[in-house]
Amino acid sequence: MPSETPALEPCGSTWARSHDYTARELVRPRSVEDVRDLVLREPKVRALGSRHSFTDLADTPGVLVSLDGLGGSPSLADDIVRVPGGMRYGELAEWLQSHGRALPNLASLPHISIAGAVATGTHGSGLRNGSLATSVTALELVDGRGDLVRLEAGSADFEGAVVGLGALGIVTHLELRTEPTFQVTQTVHEGLSYADLQEHLVEILSAAYSVSIFTRWTDESDGSVARVWQKSRTTPAEIPGTVPATLAHHVVPDLDPAPCTDQLGVAGLWHERLPHFRPDFEPSVGDELQSEYLVPLDRAHEAVSAVRSLADRVRPLLMVCEIRTVAADRLWLSPAYGTDTVGLHFTWKPDATGVRELLPDLEERLPAGTRPHWGKLFATTDPGASFPHWDDFKELVGRFDPDRRFWNAWLARVMG
Incomplete structure (x- = not known):
């Protein structure tokens, strides 16, 4: 007798219940290799962070990927901390404090995922404080070909990829600059x-x-x-x-x-x-x-x-x-x-x-x-007019995701 097919995990909604996800399935890979296999297998896939958006930004007609099952602890080398992308800022802050380190700034909510906040340009406040993404010194992502790509500050594509809207791939790890606790x-x-x-x-x-x-x-x-x-x-x-x-x-x-x-x-x-x-x-x-x-x-x-x-x-x-x-x-x-x-x-x-x-x-x-x-x-349907590198970013998307596995309705509306 065939075994019973396991029930699919419900995709749910954004944290404020402003959008119900329409994805076919939600999966929680346990390793980077699982992420690579998933990207190669699925024609449509998107990373899902802590659901702290208010639209269909993270949605897909295919498979949503939650990185909170990827696991792994942060690691510190000098003033750089390496973290799994699904980790939340509140968790990282506690870990950094236990090691006498700090991030220069935090957003209003400590509940948000690091990869999701970075990808959308999320920020705290302060005239001399950049957004949370400005602490990033390197990131690793699985691109649309299933390749694990590492980008470091100073590399050709780094400044285009950090605030990437999830359009370039699934960010598995980031490295952030820290400072002494204060x-x-x-x-x-x-x-x-x-x-x-x-x-x-x-x-x-x-x-x-x-x-x-x-x-x-x-x-x-x-x-x-x-x-x-x-x-x-x-x-x-x-x-x-x-x-x-x-x-x-x-x-x-x-x-x-x-x-x-x-x-x-x-x-x-x-x-x-x-x-x-x-x-x-x-x-x-x-x-x-x-x-x-x-x-x-x-x-x-x-x-x-x-x-x-x-x-x-x-x-x-x-x-x-x-x-x-x-x-x-x-x-x-x-x-x-x-x-x-x-x-x-x-x-x-x-x-x-x-x-x-x-x-x-x-x-x-x-x-x-x-x-x-x-x-x-x-509401605007032409936000690119205010971004000098808008067309450069579109070219970057074409190189990182030639088959548009990460493309969705939100990107189609916003980027054309």
């Missing part, structure tokens, strides 16, 4: 007005190692429209027009602050302060949508004015908006390529229709040179 204090400042926001915007965003401004774009009837989250490695600078909070806050006003990292100026280790959220709590709100736009720093005031001009339409759909900075880099598809940027991050209520109707008008009003965060919702 401490950070986090203080929330209340009472920021629009006048001070506009007049002192860059000054405020420069007032600590990492700074985020949170607002709901409300009117100024109470004289206060925003809070400033200041994460400092040294003595923090004053924030014009604000006072330090005496109680802990959630980034979304009026929510329980328990999921957020410690505030009130109490020093703690880098990985316990740089993220907004603790790894042992559900990330962010959960049932939400997100968009983010990276604007050249010298056009930040225009961007703030653009959002304010649509505040009556933005406000009913919004949970909170975060304003933060990312330093320039040379990674082709990084939203901070070639310019220091200000990020306008919108956490939306789960009203997909309302958000999608708003985004084209919002994007039309944002300054020239604005770029979207790849893992979040955006």
Whole structure:
């Protein structure tokens, strides 16, 4: 009697339930050789990270590959740590701290996978801090021919491949530059007005190692429209027009602050302060949508004015908006390529229709040179106009994936 066929593992949805994956199957390879065999066997395949996107970016009509079964521990050589691509930043941070090392920055959520965050240009905050991808010194991926390819900083294809959108292959390992461990204090400042926001915007965003401004774009009837989250490695600078909070806050006003990292100026280790959220709590709100736009720093005031001009339409759909900075880099598809940027991050209520109707008008009003965060919702059908190496990246895709095994509907819409 034939053995019973094992049930396929459900593919599920994105972490915020904003997209249900349509892939035929989800597999968890146990080795790099398993990944190579899978790529050679399947005509359509995509890597699935921690599901922290809000679209079909990681979907495929074929097989989704989760690297959380690849296993393996990090290894440290001098200041470089080698990690499996499916590892999450929260896990790596604990391991690095136990070895007296740190990453220069972390994103808001420690829950995200390293390979997925790097591939989409995900970032933290800080005028002198690059995105998470800028820590990468080497990566290894299985390309569309099933070959294991290693790319190191300085090699011909490295700057094009790091923020690769999953289009070049399945990243199995990365190497990241680290530094000695350090401490950070986090203080929330209340009472920021629009006048001070506009007049002192860059000054405020420069007032600590990492700074985020949170607002709901409300009117100024109470004289206060925003809070400033200041994460400092040294003595923090004053924030014009604000006072330090005496109680802990959630980034979304009026929510329980328990999921957020410690505030009130109490020093703690880098990985316990740089993220907004603790790894042992559900990330962010959960049932939400997100968009983010990276604007050249010298056009930040225009961007703030653009959002304010649509505040009556933005406000009913919004949970909170975060304003933060990312330093320039040379990674082709990084939203901070070639310019220091200000990020306008919108956490939306789960009203997909309302958000999608708003985004084209919002994007039309944002300054020239604005770029979207790849893992979040955006409306533009021609993002390549803002990326000087757009056509070079398409050529890279053709070389790494000649049979378009990693191509999907999202890439077809965005890249044509």
